[in-house]
Amino acid sequence: MAGEKMEEWHWPAGYDQNYLPDPGSPYWFPNRETMDPQERDAAVLERLPLVIQHAYDNSPFYRRKYDAAGLDPKDITTWEAFEQVPVVVKEELRQSQVDAPPFGDYICVPDSEIHHIHGTSGTTGTPTGFAMGRRDWEVIADNHARILWGMGVRPGDTVFVSALFSLYLGSWGAMSGAERLRCKVFPYGAGASGMTSRAIGWLTRTQPKAFYSTPSYALRLAEVAEQEKVDPREFGIKIMFFSGEPGASVPAVRNKIEKAFDTRVVDCGTMAEMTPFMSASATDGSPDGMLLWQDIVWHEICDPDTYRTVPYGDEGTPVYTHLERTSQPMIRLASKDLSRWEMKDNGCGRTYPSLPSGVYGRIDDMIHIRGENVYPTEIDNVLREISGYGGEHRVLVSRTGSMDEIKVRAECTDADTAEFEKAATSGLHRVVGLRVGVEVVAANTFERSEHKAKRVIDDREHTQKK
Ligand code: 8LE
Structure with missing residues (x-):
């Protein structure tokens, strides 16, 4: 035994x-x-x-x-x-x-x-x-x-x-x-x-x-x-x-x-x-x-x-x-x-x-985009390391014609927003392997979760039908 x-x-x-x-x-x-x-x-x-x-x-x-x-x-x-x-x-x-x-x-x-x-x-x-x-x-x-x-x-x-x-x-x-x-x-x-x-x-x-x-x-x-x-x-x-x-x-x-x-x-x-x-x-x-x-x-x-x-x-x-x-x-x-x-x-x-x-994530939440697999946690990690990050963001995935697009809307505090945008763009490119559009928004724009965060809005099926 x-x-x-x-x-x-x-x-x-x-x-x-x-x-x-x-x-x-x-x-x-x-x-x-x-x-x-x-x-x-x-x-x-x-x-x-x-x-x-x-x-x-x-x-x-x-x-x-x-x-x-x-x-x-x-x-x-x-x-x-x-x-x-x-x-x-x-x-x-x-x-x-x-x-x-x-x-x-x-x-x-x-x-x-x-x-x-x-x-x-x-x-x-x-x-x-x-x-x-x-x-x-x-x-x-x-x-x-x-x-x-x-x-x-x-x-x-x-x-x-x-x-x-x-x-x-x-x-x-x-x-x-x-x-x-x-x-x-x-x-x-x-x-x-x-x-x-x-x-x-x-x-x-x-x-x-x-x-x-x-x-x-x-x-x-x-x-x-x-x-x-x-x-x-x-x-x-x-x-x-x-x-x-x-x-x-x-x-x-x-x-x-x-x-x-x-x-x-x-x-x-x-x-x-x-x-x-x-x-x-x-x-x-x-x-x-x-x-x-x-x-x-x-x-x-x-x-x-x-x-x-x-x-x-x-x-x-x-x-x-x-x-x-x-x-x-x-x-x-x-x-x-x-x-x-x-x-x-x-x-x-x-x-x-x-x-x-x-x-580090769920298979369903992994974003497959232009041959890359992107984990939402990687995006989170990049943004949180940049000074001036306002604490929340959303990841928007959409399709125009046959082209998939990924964009991040990220909160920035009253720091230098141009600097933040530059750092976020290059940090995301380095980690994700793709050019990711960054749109800077004011701190406290997004609702905070008191349970589990949901940050990805994948609109590809919807945008494709248009
Ligand atoms: C990364 C484990 C519990 C009770 O805290 C929980 O959240 O259970 P639930 O609601 O059945 O959700 C399970 C899912 O939450 C997992 O499949 C996984 O995607 C995520 N999860 C739970 N704990 C962790 C986690 N993801 N790290 C964790 N520590």
């Missing part, structure tokens, strides 16, 4: 709710985190058929899917076999919830076990419902507590959760982990009118050690603080951990937040379906990008066409598999995001693979 040395490694998962590590230990579970990765992988390979069998036995969704593929969960005993397990795409989950409302026929636990219901806002399509088992919620909290410990959060620390507490799982997941870690949690929330301005007072009063939000929200908070003549460094925040969108691993965004708050930025996050979504997360001793905590969720970086794992060093799309969830377990969920993975010495002693540049 592989995994004998791994702390509390059993199926179904369950953790001693009173456990806390030795206060001096950088690790929650020293063996699981620092063991020989091949031994860990061997233990995961023993776990996978159990999760797949559970899904097959308890859900018509997975049974249909695997029967159609001629797949028997018992045969998933090699990595080669696992890589041929068909991926799950979000559209299938949505369809399953339309056909078997409200949670779809992949729920896998009895109704009496459901402890929390969550949902998405549905801004990008039909909303998705999440049903979390009681035992799963405990396991999720344990996993997140363990990862927060890795970031340097400790019992007794104040954790300020400043993200939506309605249709967003991020806040709930962060809160559950901080509670399990015995922190003082402030579920402050976000999104209601006037809340950002009031957050400034609460942050000054509570002096939290750790803070959670989306990167966009932290940038917004810094701006509002500046308008109200409060220096965000006075909040005393030591650790700002973010999920929900790229940003914490975009160098200029990260620098801006670290400087504004005099803090340490930590990137984390996979997908709401994959809760415990903090399974990809940086640590105190390995602050860049994210580590893939492979004994919580199995992360693969795959070729987006074949869904075969790409070698370390290569780019691909993350594909995720739960190892500990029994309610709505996801087996090879295709994220449609983009990242690059590596296996290197992480500095913190954890032997996990990493995403050195985080998750």
Whole structure:
């Protein structure tokens, strides 16, 4: 049996709710985190058929899917076999919830076990419902507590959760982990009118050690603080951990937040379906990008066409598999995001693979233009490094005849706008590889997001029809 040395490694998962590590230990579970990765992988390979069998036995969704593929969960005993397990795409989950409302026929636990219901806002399509088992919620909290410990959060620390507490799982997941870690949690929330301005007072009063939000929200908070003549460094925040969108691993965004708050930025996050979504997360001793905590969720970086794992060093799309969830377990969920993975010495002693540049975008959001692939995060990074940048921009993609055009409307403060335009034009040309038209607009022209930013307006289909 592989995994004998791994702390509390059993199926179904369950953790001693009173456990806390030795206060001096950088690790929650020293063996699981620092063991020989091949031994860990061997233990995961023993776990996978159990999760797949559970899904097959308890859900018509997975049974249909695997029967159609001629797949028997018992045969998933090699990595080669696992890589041929068909991926799950979000559209299938949505369809399953339309056909078997409200949670779809992949729920896998009895109704009496459901402890929390969550949902998405549905801004990008039909909303998705999440049903979390009681035992799963405990396991999720344990996993997140363990990862927060890795970031340097400790019992007794104040954790300020400043993200939506309605249709967003991020806040709930962060809160559950901080509670399990015995922190003082402030579920402050976000999104209601006037809340950002009031957050400034609460942050000054509570002096939290750790803070959670989306990167966009932290940038917004810094701006509002500046308008109200409060220096965000006075909040005393030591650790700002973010999920929900790229940003914490975009160098200029990260620098801006670290400087504004005099803090340490930590990137984390996979997908709401994959809760415990903090399974990809940086640590105190390995602050860049994210580590893939492979004994919580199995992360693969795959070729987006074949869904075969790409070698370390290569780019691909993350594909995720739960190892500990029994309610709505996801087996090879295709994220449609983009990242690059590596296996290197992480500095913190954890032997996990990493995403050195985080998750840098979604395949759908990548702009294909005149033979180039442009990531919106690259544009963000260029603009933020130029002095005089006003803090927001929009990327407009259009078509005139057969010619695609890309233009950036960027806010500029009262600095020299001609200088700013020149620097932006040449910076974007260098990074994007194309001539990008720059239109300078006044600071505060664009609406700020208090959740996830949306900056690209691709009007090509529309302009083509004209
Ligand atoms: C780059 C993970 C969570 C709960 O914060 C979240 O946002 O989940 P949600 O709403 O299902 O959105 C998932 C998508 O947000 C991912 O597919 C990815 O495109 C983006 N995302 C989440 N965390 C990050 C991220 N993109 N870096 C991140 N750290």
